[in-house]
Amino acid sequence: MITLNNGVSMPRLGFGVYQVPPEQTAEVVTEALEAGYRSIDTAKLYRNERGVGEALAASGLPRDEVFVTTKLWNDGQGYDSTLAAFDASMERLGLDRLDLYLIHWPTPARDLYVETWKALEKLYADGRVRAIGVSNFQPAHLSRLIEECGVVPAVNQVELHPALQQAELRGFHAEHGIVTEAWSPLAQGAVLDDPVIVALAGKYDKTPAQVVLRWHLDLGNVVIPKSVTPSRIRENLDVFDFALTAEDIAEIAKLDAGTRIGPDPDAFNR
Numbered sequence: 001m002i003t004l005n006n007g008v009s010m011p012r013l014g015f016g017v018y019q020v021p022p023e024q025t026a027e028v029v030t031e032a033l034e035a036g037y038r039s040i041d042t043a044k045l046y047r048n049e050r051g052v053g054e055a056l057a058a059s060g061l062p063r064d065e066v067f068v069t070t071k072l073w074n075d076g077q078g079y080d081s082t083l084a085a086f087d088a089s090m091e092r093l094g095l096d097r098l099d100l101y102l103i104h105w106p107t108p109a110r111d112l113y114v115e116t117w118k119a120l121e122k123l124y125a126d127g128r129v130r131a132i133g134v135s136n137f138q139p140a141h142l143s144r145l146i147e148e149c150g151v152v153p154a155v156n157q158v159e160l161h162p163a164l165q166q167a168e169l170r171g172f173h174a175e176h177g178i179v180t181e182a183w184s185p186l187a188q189g190a191v192l193d194d195p196v197i198v199a200l201a202g203k204y205d206k207t208p209a210q211v212v213l214r215w216h217l218d219l220g221n222v223v224i225p226k227s228v229t230p231s232r233i234r235e236n237l238d239v240f241d242f243a244l245t246a247e248d249i250a251e252i253a254k255l256d257a258g259t260r261i262g263p264d265p266d267a268f269n270r
């Protein structure tokens, strides 16, 4: 677990459901909960919040044992529309309280993220959500929230993997008490055949995916790998019995090519 800036605990390793087909989501999330995941990351955009809610309800797990994150899609930005979008997400999830609500992208050309954040602050003040954060925010966007609003985001969920290590952004987060959460932590599989990662997998008798997830944890990141394959769902959680050395981390640092899978947050305004 990691402690957020408001004292709430969040699992350091969760399960992401981007691109999990809606009709398969309940089954895959059930698999993840049975494997031991206690944090699920969805979004309105993924069209599978209902499946997440079904799996949570069917699991029989007490509500406070699973940490649920969803995100506001870009077309919902604005004060009133954010409050309405939150209610709609909660209806689909079948929950009355959320653990973490994120603004999915800043979409700077809209220039609505400050008033959108104020709506998240209202949901937080009303006790509808235990923590609020953002996703894909750059330091300039975070600085505006810090200067113009009352609550510092608890989390910034950003693209982060060995090919895009985000050192500057992580430094900014550390300075301001914001937790770094890595999306596409495995670079959607693209870094798993890298010789450095493969060699470390051999050294620790772990798989390349486990080495990359361990690297995130050793950096202090929260991670949310996705898989629909039961054996990989379990494999990705089995990373708590080893740790990389400073030399291993220095080797992985050389893989930082600064290459993105997703769009540039400063230019993405869809």
Ligand code: NAD
Binding pocket: 015, 016, 017, 018, 019, 041, 042, 104, 135, 136, 157, 158, 182, 183, 184, 185, 186, 187, 188, 189, 192, 207, 209, 210, 224, 225, 226, 227, 228, 232, 233, 235, 236, 262
């Ligand atoms: P990921 O890096 O988690 O990669 C998932 C893919 O890696 C799988 O589809 C599979 O092909 C492969 N894989 C997974 N486990 C493996 C294993 N053990 N061995 C070999 N291959 C394996 O990519 P992702 O799904 O894009 O990101 C994870 C989560 O991050 C998403 O599900 C979503 O919740 C979140 N996300 C958020 C944003 C955002 O804008 N906030 C964007 C993308 C993803």
